[in-house]
Amino acid sequence: MSPKVPCASTDLPTSRDAVTRSRFSPPSAGGTAEDSGESFPRKQHTGTGGEPPAVKHVKQKSRGEPRGRRRVKANDRERSRMHNLNSALDALRSILPALPEDAKLTKIETLRFAHNYIWALTETLRMADQRGYLQGGSGLSSPTSVSSAEWDSPAECATSAEFEPRNCYPPSHQMKCNILTRDQSSVFPVTFYIESLCVEKYKHSWQ
DNA sequence: TAGGCCATCTGGTCCT
DNA sequence: AGGACCAGATGGCCTA
Numbered sequence: 001m002s003p004k005v006p007c008a009s010t011d012l013p014t015s016r017d018a019v020t021r022s023r024f025s026p027p028s029a030g031g032t033a034e035d036s037g038e039s040f041p042r043k044q045h046t047g048t049g050g051e052p053p054a055v056k057h058v059k060q061k062s063r064g065e066p067r068g069r070r071r072v073k074a075n076d077r078e079r080s081r082m083h084n085l086n087s088a089l090d091a092l093r094s095i096l097p098a099l100p101e102d103a104k105l106t107k108i109e110t111l112r113f114a115h116n117y118i119w120a121l122t123e124t125l126r127m128a129d130q131r132g133y134l135q136g137g138s139g140l141s142s143p144t145s146v147s148s149a150e151w152d153s154p155a156e157c158a159t160s161a162e163f164e165p166r167n168c169y170p171p172s173h174q175m176k177c178n179i180l181t182r183d184q185s186s187v188f189p190v191t192f193y194i195e196s197l198c199v200e201k202y203k204h205s206w207q
Numbered sequence: 208t209a210g211g212c213c214a215t216c217t218g219g220t221c222c223t
Numbered sequence: 224a225g226g227a228c229c230a231g232a233t234g235g236c237c238t239a
Contacts, residue, residue: 078227086214
């Protein structure tokens with residue numbers, strides 16, 4: 001396992017997160033919950049049987065911190081870790097092509113979209129190389145106009161013969177953007193396909 | 208109201 | 224021993 005990266009101050013809870021956290025906000029002072037292993041009052045995991053999950057293999061330690069305190073600290077760390085993960089996902093969302101207003105990709109959509117997007121850019125570079133765009137040292141810059149990318153309805157999309165989608169992603173929708181060469185002398189148009197799962201929920205935004 | 212998404216808690220496992 | 228990571232469980236919120 002790789003060395004752990006210290007938890008940076010990237011705890012940027014989402015609005016939904018903030019709601020949840022306020023709902024589970026800890027008591028203000030002197031939490032006696034530490035003794036019971038609960039950091040703060042919360043709904044019990046009653047399940048269908050109305051009983052909390054069974055505690056399996058509880059190790060009784062004669063030394064060190066009480067179990068309750070350790071559990072509270074572990075919960076805090078886990079919460080922080082998940083917030084860190086969410087921050088990374090937000091950072092990933094921020095560099096993906098713009099979506100319709102107020103549309104936020106879910107976690108799984110973000111990962112799939114990013115996967116598709118990276119593949120599209122890689123494919124673009126490959127094609128550019130084949131056409132000689134990369135000769136002379138000018139190269140391609142990062143996509144500069146993806147923020148104004150156009151969303152095309154499926155009916156208007158014509159499958160590009162030069163840019164076949166990967167087999168595992170059905171060519172249901174396309175997205176177009178331009179990539180500029182570093183010297184800004186030429187524009188390299190890109191059309192790539194977005195997994196239908198990512199786009200489906202935003203259909204109404206651009207129809 | 209059902210289903211999707213999410214945050215959180217929790218215990219187990221692995222690693223340092 | 225303690226922290227990071229993981230997966231399962233649970234309940235809240237939101238939308239079709």
